[in-house]
Amino acid sequence: MSKIIGLDVSKDWLDICIYTSQGHPVHNRYPNNKSGHIKLTNFIKDEQIKLIVCEPTGGYELEICKELSNKYPICRVNTYSFSLFSKSINLSKTDKGDAFKLVYYGERMELKVNYSYFEDKESLKGYQQQREDLGGILGNEKKMLHNSITGIDKESVDRYIKYLEEEITEIDSKLNGIIECSGELKKSRNIRNYSWNW
Secondary structure, three states, X not given: OOEEEEEEEOXXXXXXXXXXXXXXXXXXXXXXXXXXXXXXXXXXXXXXXXXXXEOOOOOOOHHHHHHHOOOOOEEEOOHHHHHHHHHOOOOOOOHHHHHHHHHHHXXXXXXXXXXXXXXXXXXXXXXXHHHHHHHHHHHHHHHHHHOOOOOOOHHHHHHHHHHHHHHHHHHHHHHHHHHHHOHHHHHOOOEEOOEEOO
């Protein structure tokens, strides 16, 4: 029988809840580090897993989700919806309780896989963030030049603007290259004013 696993992730710990074939919940806790990831993977390796349900926790879940997504389907739940659901269940707020609630939520809400890790996608996000940062700086420099603030070296600002524009063009080229080489990204490309949204 395929099982749903609840995975509650914090900075230091991974709390996992899985039901035995007799219908009893089993809870285990592992450190949120490389050795803990290995122990968790070993614990579930013989299980038939329908879905691993976890809640986004400020990025603490990214490494374990990246590792597990190679073998198992993962759903990262909407934090707000899960919070409302959790309040309706009469359990104390503990990591163990949250892992149980994630299993229960997964069973009741008929969740679907919504997480996959693509190295290209992660590279794309990094370049996108860099592009947005440089675009903000470029906008500020152009405003400074346009408003002719007294005491600025206009030639220096012009050179900096040109440099920023060249860097943004180079990043755009890298972004397009990553997208063109990845069938997955090419399908989901959504360009709006040179903005990539994933």
